[in-house]
Amino acid sequence: MIVYTxxxxxxxxxxxxxxxxxxxxxxxxxxxxxxxxxxxxxxxKAPMAPSVSGSKESQYDRCQSMAEAPPCAQACGGGCMPR
Ligand SMILES: [Zn+2]
Known part of the structure; x- marks a missing residue:
């Protein structure tokens, strides 16, 4: 058995x-x-992703991957600040 996202x-x-x-x-x-x-x-088939879209966690992950982006704090409601 295999699982697909x-x-x-x-x-x-x-x-x-x-x-x-x-x-x-x-x-x-x-x-x-x-x-x-x-x-x-x-x-x-979607690319393998650790989380489901729409959750707060996935937004956090997305911001982590573009840590330099200034709008990061807004997109996360302030929970994720650029490093
Ligand atoms: Zn649908």
């Missing part, structure tokens, strides 16, 4: 387990895989 056309991120890479291709090709939030069947 997936993303629908509306940018909802979620994870699904598959028996194989071929199983993923088969399910998406036949429209049997749908987003749990909006039921969209236009699903693609």
């Amino acid at each position: 997936l993303k629908c056309e509306n940018n909802h991120g979620f994870e699904e387990w598959f028996t194989s890479m071929a199983a993923f291709d088969d399910l998406t090709a036949t429209g049997k895989l749908a987003c749990p939030e909006c039921d969209s069947t236009r699903i693609e």
